[in-house]
Amino acid sequence: MAATGRQLFNEAEKICLQELVLKYKLNSIATTMGSAVAKKNAWLRLTEEYNAIETNSKRTEAQLKKCWDNLKTRRKSMLALEKRERMRTGGGSFNAYTISTSSQVPVLEDALAVQTDVELADVIDSDNIPCSAESRVTDYSAAPSQGSRNIRTRVIQEEFHIRQQTYEKSQKREEELHKLRIAEKEWMVKAAEEIFLKAKTEREAAEELLHCNRAKREEAELSLRIFKNKNFEN
Template sequence: MEFPSTSCEVPRISPMSVAERDLIVELVQEEKVLHIRKMDRRLIAEKQKAWARVTEKYNTYGLGPKRTVAQVKTAWERLKIKAKHDQATRRRECLKTGGGPPPADVPDDSLKVLDVISEETAIPDCLFDSDAMPCKCCLYRGDVLPWKVS
Protein backbone atom coordinates (compact mmCIF):
# COMPACT_ATOMS: atom_id res chain seq x y z
CA MET A 1 0.00 0.00 0.00
CA GLU A 2 1.49 3.30 -1.04
CA PHE A 3 0.89 6.52 0.81
CA PRO A 4 0.02 9.61 -1.21
CA SER A 5 2.91 12.02 -1.48
CA THR A 6 2.48 15.51 -0.19
CA SER A 7 3.50 18.51 -2.22
CA CYS A 8 5.32 20.17 0.70
CA GLU A 9 8.16 17.64 0.97
CA VAL A 10 11.49 19.31 1.54
CA PRO A 11 14.61 17.59 0.22
CA ARG A 12 17.02 16.60 2.96
CA ILE A 13 20.42 18.22 3.16
CA SER A 14 23.50 16.19 3.96
CA PRO A 15 24.58 16.14 7.62
CA MET A 16 27.22 18.59 8.80
CA SER A 17 30.83 17.52 8.74
CA VAL A 18 33.26 18.07 11.61
CA ALA A 19 34.78 21.04 9.76
CA GLU A 20 31.35 22.64 9.36
CA ARG A 21 30.56 22.20 13.06
CA ASP A 22 33.95 23.66 14.04
CA LEU A 23 33.27 26.64 11.77
CA ILE A 24 29.90 27.27 13.43
CA VAL A 25 31.57 27.21 16.86
CA GLU A 26 34.20 29.74 15.73
CA LEU A 27 31.65 32.05 14.10
CA VAL A 28 29.33 32.00 17.13
CA GLN A 29 32.30 32.71 19.41
CA GLU A 30 33.05 35.87 17.42
CA GLU A 31 29.51 37.23 17.86
CA LYS A 32 29.45 38.45 21.46
CA VAL A 33 25.80 39.48 21.36
CA LEU A 34 24.79 35.81 21.03
CA HIS A 35 26.24 35.10 24.49
CA ILE A 36 24.01 37.59 26.31
CA ARG A 37 21.23 35.75 28.11
CA LYS A 38 19.00 38.81 28.53
CA MET A 39 16.08 39.10 26.14
CA ASP A 40 14.50 42.41 25.26
CA ARG A 41 13.30 43.92 22.01
CA ARG A 42 16.62 45.55 21.13
CA LEU A 43 18.69 42.45 21.90
CA ILE A 44 16.36 40.15 19.97
CA ALA A 45 16.83 42.33 16.87
CA GLU A 46 20.61 42.39 17.38
CA LYS A 47 20.70 38.62 17.81
CA GLN A 48 18.72 38.11 14.60
CA LYS A 49 21.23 40.29 12.75
CA ALA A 50 24.10 38.38 14.36
CA TRP A 51 22.65 35.03 13.28
CA ALA A 52 22.27 36.43 9.75
CA ARG A 53 25.95 37.45 9.79
CA VAL A 54 27.00 34.03 11.10
CA THR A 55 24.99 32.30 8.38
CA GLU A 56 26.38 34.57 5.67
CA LYS A 57 29.97 33.93 6.78
CA TYR A 58 29.24 30.21 7.07
CA ASN A 59 27.89 30.04 3.52
CA THR A 60 30.85 32.02 2.10
CA TYR A 61 33.27 29.32 3.27
CA GLY A 62 31.53 26.80 0.99
CA LEU A 63 32.27 23.74 3.12
CA GLY A 64 28.89 22.20 2.33
CA PRO A 65 25.50 23.05 0.93
CA LYS A 66 24.05 26.48 1.61
CA ARG A 67 22.22 26.59 4.94
CA THR A 68 19.52 28.91 6.21
CA VAL A 69 19.64 30.93 9.43
CA ALA A 70 17.27 28.45 11.07
CA GLN A 71 19.48 25.50 10.10
CA VAL A 72 22.65 27.12 11.44
CA LYS A 73 20.90 28.17 14.62
CA THR A 74 19.48 24.65 15.12
CA ALA A 75 22.92 23.14 14.53
CA TRP A 76 24.38 25.43 17.22
CA GLU A 77 21.60 24.52 19.67
CA ARG A 78 22.22 20.81 19.07
CA LEU A 79 25.97 21.28 19.56
CA LYS A 80 25.25 22.99 22.90
CA ILE A 81 22.91 20.22 24.01
CA LYS A 82 25.46 17.53 23.11
CA ALA A 83 28.28 19.36 24.91
CA LYS A 84 26.20 19.84 28.06
CA HIS A 85 25.18 16.18 27.95
CA ASP A 86 28.80 15.06 27.58
CA GLN A 87 29.84 17.28 30.49
CA ALA A 88 27.00 16.02 32.71
CA THR A 89 27.79 12.40 31.88
CA ARG A 90 31.46 12.94 32.77
CA ARG A 91 30.52 14.67 36.04
CA ARG A 92 28.06 11.89 36.91
CA GLU A 93 30.72 9.23 36.23
CA CYS A 94 33.28 11.08 38.36
CA LEU A 95 30.90 11.26 41.33
CA LYS A 96 30.13 7.54 41.31
CA THR A 97 31.62 5.51 44.09
CA GLY A 98 33.45 2.26 43.64
CA GLY A 99 36.31 1.05 41.55
CA GLY A 100 36.61 0.63 37.88
CA PRO A 101 38.31 2.46 35.07
CA PRO A 102 38.36 6.26 35.06
CA PRO A 103 35.57 7.92 33.10
CA ALA A 104 36.14 8.90 29.50
CA ASP A 105 37.15 12.49 28.82
CA VAL A 106 34.78 14.95 27.21
CA PRO A 107 35.31 14.90 23.39
CA ASP A 108 37.31 17.76 21.85
CA ASP A 109 34.38 19.11 19.83
CA SER A 110 32.30 19.34 23.01
CA LEU A 111 35.18 21.07 24.82
CA LYS A 112 35.24 23.78 22.14
CA VAL A 113 31.52 24.40 22.58
CA LEU A 114 31.86 24.39 26.39
CA ASP A 115 34.56 27.06 26.12
CA VAL A 116 32.14 29.29 24.22
CA ILE A 117 29.22 28.71 26.62
CA SER A 118 31.28 28.61 29.81
CA GLU A 119 28.97 31.07 31.61
CA GLU A 120 25.95 28.82 31.00
CA THR A 121 27.64 25.71 32.35
CA ALA A 122 29.46 27.17 35.34
CA ILE A 123 28.62 25.57 38.66
CA PRO A 124 28.28 28.34 41.25
CA ASP A 125 29.74 27.95 44.72
CA CYS A 126 26.93 27.77 47.20
CA LEU A 127 27.53 29.25 50.65
CA PHE A 128 24.46 27.51 51.96
CA ASP A 129 25.48 23.98 51.05
CA SER A 130 24.41 21.64 53.83
CA ASP A 131 27.72 19.79 54.01
CA ALA A 132 30.02 22.76 53.40
CA MET A 133 32.92 23.15 55.79
CA PRO A 134 34.16 26.62 56.68
CA CYS A 135 37.62 27.37 55.38
CA LYS A 136 40.34 28.55 57.77
CA CYS A 137 40.76 31.91 56.05
CA CYS A 138 37.11 32.82 56.77
CA LEU A 139 37.43 31.87 60.41
CA TYR A 140 40.60 33.92 60.94
CA ARG A 141 39.18 37.04 59.29
CA GLY A 142 36.13 36.99 61.53
CA ASP A 143 33.67 37.00 58.64
CA VAL A 144 30.05 36.32 59.50
CA LEU A 145 29.23 32.88 58.20
CA PRO A 146 25.66 31.98 57.27
CA TRP A 147 25.60 28.97 59.59
CA LYS A 148 27.12 30.85 62.54
CA VAL A 149 24.52 32.27 64.92
CA SER A 150 25.47 35.40 66.83
Protein backbone atom coordinates in the same frame (compact mmCIF):
# COMPACT_ATOMS: atom_id res chain seq x y z
CA MET B 1 22.47 15.36 -9.40
CA ALA B 2 21.60 17.33 -6.28
CA ALA B 3 21.72 15.54 -2.94
CA THR B 4 18.36 14.58 -1.48
CA GLY B 5 17.28 14.48 2.14
CA ARG B 6 18.91 16.17 5.11
CA GLN B 7 22.60 16.92 4.74
CA LEU B 8 24.42 16.48 8.05
CA PHE B 9 27.07 18.88 9.30
CA ASN B 10 30.61 17.54 9.08
CA GLU B 11 33.23 18.26 11.75
CA ALA B 12 34.79 21.13 9.80
CA GLU B 13 31.39 22.82 9.45
CA LYS B 14 30.66 22.38 13.16
CA ILE B 15 34.00 23.96 14.07
CA CYS B 16 33.32 26.82 11.65
CA LEU B 17 29.90 27.39 13.22
CA GLN B 18 31.42 27.41 16.72
CA GLU B 19 34.05 29.95 15.69
CA LEU B 20 31.39 32.23 14.20
CA VAL B 21 29.21 31.90 17.32
CA LEU B 22 32.23 32.94 19.36
CA LYS B 23 33.00 35.79 16.92
CA TYR B 24 29.48 37.27 17.10
CA LYS B 25 29.28 36.58 20.88
CA LEU B 26 26.11 34.49 20.51
CA ASN B 27 27.35 32.31 23.36
CA SER B 28 27.31 35.33 25.69
CA ILE B 29 24.51 35.69 28.21
CA ALA B 30 24.48 39.44 27.50
CA THR B 31 23.72 38.73 23.83
CA THR B 32 21.22 35.92 24.28
CA MET B 33 19.28 37.80 26.98
CA GLY B 34 19.64 41.23 25.38
CA SER B 35 17.91 42.92 22.47
CA ALA B 36 16.00 40.54 20.20
CA VAL B 37 16.86 42.74 17.22
CA ALA B 38 20.58 42.63 18.01
CA LYS B 39 20.45 38.86 18.40
CA LYS B 40 18.56 38.45 15.12
CA ASN B 41 21.02 40.69 13.29
CA ALA B 42 23.94 38.70 14.75
CA TRP B 43 22.46 35.42 13.49
CA LEU B 44 21.80 37.02 10.10
CA ARG B 45 25.43 38.15 9.76
CA LEU B 46 26.65 34.76 10.98
CA THR B 47 24.54 32.95 8.37
CA GLU B 48 25.80 35.18 5.58
CA GLU B 49 29.44 34.71 6.58
CA TYR B 50 28.98 30.95 7.02
CA ASN B 51 27.48 30.54 3.54
CA ALA B 52 30.19 32.77 2.02
CA ILE B 53 32.80 30.12 2.87
CA GLU B 54 33.17 27.87 -0.18
CA THR B 55 33.93 24.70 1.79
CA ASN B 56 30.64 24.94 3.73
CA SER B 57 27.34 23.59 2.45
CA LYS B 58 24.66 26.25 2.10
CA ARG B 59 22.56 26.39 5.27
CA THR B 60 19.59 28.37 6.45
CA GLU B 61 19.61 30.36 9.66
CA ALA B 62 17.22 27.81 11.22
CA GLN B 63 19.57 24.94 10.35
CA LEU B 64 22.56 26.71 11.92
CA LYS B 65 20.57 27.47 15.08
CA LYS B 66 19.45 23.84 15.30
CA CYS B 67 23.03 22.59 14.94
CA TRP B 68 24.18 25.01 17.66
CA ASP B 69 21.39 23.83 19.98
CA ASN B 70 22.38 20.19 19.35
CA LEU B 71 26.01 20.94 20.19
CA LYS B 72 24.96 22.60 23.46
CA THR B 73 22.69 19.66 24.33
CA ARG B 74 25.50 17.13 23.76
CA ARG B 75 27.89 19.24 25.82
CA LYS B 76 25.42 19.45 28.70
CA SER B 77 24.92 15.68 28.61
CA MET B 78 28.64 15.10 28.80
CA LEU B 79 29.04 17.51 31.73
CA ALA B 80 26.16 15.80 33.54
CA LEU B 81 27.82 12.40 33.09
CA GLU B 82 31.12 13.79 34.31
CA LYS B 83 29.53 15.34 37.40
CA ARG B 84 27.72 12.13 38.27
CA GLU B 85 30.99 10.22 37.98
CA ARG B 86 32.73 12.75 40.21
CA MET B 87 29.97 12.36 42.81
CA ARG B 88 30.13 8.58 42.58
CA THR B 89 33.86 8.52 43.27
CA GLY B 90 33.72 11.13 46.01
CA GLY B 91 35.39 13.79 43.89
CA GLY B 92 38.52 11.69 43.34
CA SER B 93 39.78 10.01 40.20
CA PHE B 94 37.12 8.86 37.77
CA ASN B 95 36.77 7.24 34.38
CA ALA B 96 35.98 9.95 31.83
CA TYR B 97 33.09 9.17 29.55
CA THR B 98 34.12 9.16 25.91
CA ILE B 99 31.46 10.78 23.76
CA SER B 100 31.92 11.21 20.03
CA THR B 101 31.15 14.90 19.64
CA SER B 102 32.80 18.12 18.65
CA SER B 103 33.08 19.12 22.33
CA GLN B 104 36.65 17.80 22.23
CA VAL B 105 37.54 20.78 20.03
CA PRO B 106 38.99 23.68 22.11
CA VAL B 107 36.86 26.22 20.24
CA LEU B 108 33.69 24.58 21.55
CA GLU B 109 35.04 24.64 25.10
CA ASP B 110 35.10 28.46 24.86
CA ALA B 111 31.88 28.83 22.92
CA LEU B 112 29.80 26.63 25.23
CA ALA B 113 31.39 27.53 28.56
CA VAL B 114 28.83 30.22 29.37
CA GLN B 115 25.72 28.25 28.35
CA THR B 116 26.33 24.72 29.68
CA ASP B 117 25.81 25.05 33.40
CA VAL B 118 24.69 21.63 34.63
CA GLU B 119 23.08 21.04 38.01
CA LEU B 120 22.38 17.49 39.17
CA ALA B 121 19.28 17.05 41.32
CA ASP B 122 19.09 14.48 44.14
CA VAL B 123 22.69 13.30 43.74
CA ILE B 124 23.97 11.21 46.67
CA ASP B 125 27.62 10.34 47.16
CA SER B 126 28.00 6.55 46.95
CA ASP B 127 30.83 6.57 49.52
CA ASN B 128 28.39 7.80 52.18
CA ILE B 129 25.59 5.26 51.48
CA PRO B 130 25.47 2.48 54.15
CA CYS B 131 25.12 -1.13 53.03
CA SER B 132 21.89 -2.05 54.84
CA ALA B 133 18.48 -1.29 53.35
CA GLU B 134 17.30 0.23 56.62
CA SER B 135 20.26 2.60 56.76
CA ARG B 136 19.75 3.57 53.12
CA VAL B 137 16.14 4.56 53.82
CA THR B 138 17.29 6.64 56.78
CA ASP B 139 19.98 8.38 54.75
CA TYR B 140 17.63 9.20 51.89
CA SER B 141 15.24 10.94 54.23
CA ALA B 142 17.90 12.68 56.28
CA ALA B 143 19.74 15.89 55.45
CA PRO B 144 22.97 15.60 53.39
CA SER B 145 26.01 14.64 55.44
CA GLN B 146 28.98 16.92 56.01
CA GLY B 147 31.07 14.73 53.68
CA SER B 148 28.49 15.06 50.92
CA ARG B 149 28.40 18.83 51.33
CA ASN B 150 32.20 18.97 51.20
CA ILE B 151 32.22 16.94 48.00
CA ARG B 152 29.60 19.19 46.44
CA THR B 153 31.61 22.25 47.45
CA ARG B 154 34.79 20.78 45.98
CA VAL B 155 33.06 19.90 42.73
CA ILE B 156 31.59 23.41 42.46
CA GLN B 157 35.00 24.93 43.16
CA GLU B 158 36.62 22.73 40.51
CA GLU B 159 33.91 23.64 38.02
CA PHE B 160 34.38 27.33 38.78
CA HIS B 161 38.14 26.97 38.35
CA ILE B 162 37.65 25.25 34.97
CA ARG B 163 35.24 27.96 33.83
CA GLN B 164 37.63 30.68 34.99
CA GLN B 165 40.51 29.10 33.07
CA THR B 166 38.31 28.78 29.98
CA TYR B 167 37.30 32.43 30.23
CA GLU B 168 40.91 33.54 30.65
CA LYS B 169 41.95 31.49 27.61
CA SER B 170 39.11 33.02 25.62
CA GLN B 171 40.13 36.55 26.65
CA LYS B 172 43.78 35.83 25.82
CA ARG B 173 42.78 34.49 22.41
CA GLU B 174 40.65 37.59 21.76
CA GLU B 175 43.58 39.85 22.71
CA GLU B 176 45.93 37.93 20.40
CA LEU B 177 43.43 38.15 17.54
CA HIS B 178 43.03 41.89 18.18
CA LYS B 179 46.81 42.37 18.04
CA LEU B 180 47.00 40.36 14.83
CA ARG B 181 44.25 42.45 13.25
CA ILE B 182 46.03 45.67 14.23
CA ALA B 183 49.34 44.34 12.85
CA GLU B 184 47.60 43.32 9.63
CA LYS B 185 46.05 46.77 9.21
CA GLU B 186 49.41 48.45 9.89
CA TRP B 187 51.05 46.23 7.30
CA MET B 188 48.33 47.04 4.76
CA VAL B 189 48.75 50.78 5.40
CA LYS B 190 52.52 50.47 5.01
CA ALA B 191 52.13 48.48 1.79
CA ALA B 192 49.69 51.07 0.44
CA GLU B 193 52.16 53.86 1.27
CA GLU B 194 54.96 52.02 -0.52
CA ILE B 195 52.76 51.50 -3.59
CA PHE B 196 51.83 55.19 -3.55
CA LEU B 197 55.47 56.29 -3.27
CA LYS B 198 56.46 53.94 -6.08
CA ALA B 199 53.71 55.27 -8.34
CA LYS B 200 54.69 58.85 -7.45
CA THR B 201 58.34 58.17 -8.29
CA GLU B 202 57.41 56.57 -11.59
CA ARG B 203 55.14 59.50 -12.46
CA GLU B 204 57.88 62.03 -11.65
CA ALA B 205 60.38 60.06 -13.75
CA ALA B 206 57.91 59.99 -16.66
CA GLU B 207 57.33 63.75 -16.38
CA GLU B 208 61.07 64.39 -16.29
CA LEU B 209 61.56 62.25 -19.38
CA LEU B 210 58.73 64.13 -21.12
CA HIS B 211 60.35 67.49 -20.30
CA CYS B 212 63.70 66.22 -21.54
CA ASN B 213 62.20 65.04 -24.85
CA ARG B 214 60.35 68.32 -25.26
CA ALA B 215 63.57 70.30 -24.69
CA LYS B 216 65.41 68.15 -27.24
CA ARG B 217 62.61 68.64 -29.77
CA GLU B 218 62.65 72.42 -29.25
CA GLU B 219 66.44 72.45 -29.61
CA ALA B 220 66.19 70.45 -32.85
CA GLU B 221 63.53 72.82 -34.23
CA LEU B 222 65.71 75.82 -33.36
CA SER B 223 68.71 74.28 -35.09
CA LEU B 224 66.59 73.56 -38.15
CA ARG B 225 65.39 77.18 -38.36
CA ILE B 226 68.96 78.51 -38.04
CA PHE B 227 70.09 76.17 -40.79
CA LYS B 228 67.25 77.30 -43.08
CA ASN B 229 68.01 80.96 -42.44
CA LYS B 230 71.67 80.50 -43.37
CA ASN B 231 70.75 78.74 -46.57
CA PHE B 232 68.25 81.49 -47.43
CA GLU B 233 70.87 84.20 -46.91
CA ASN B 234 73.34 82.40 -49.15
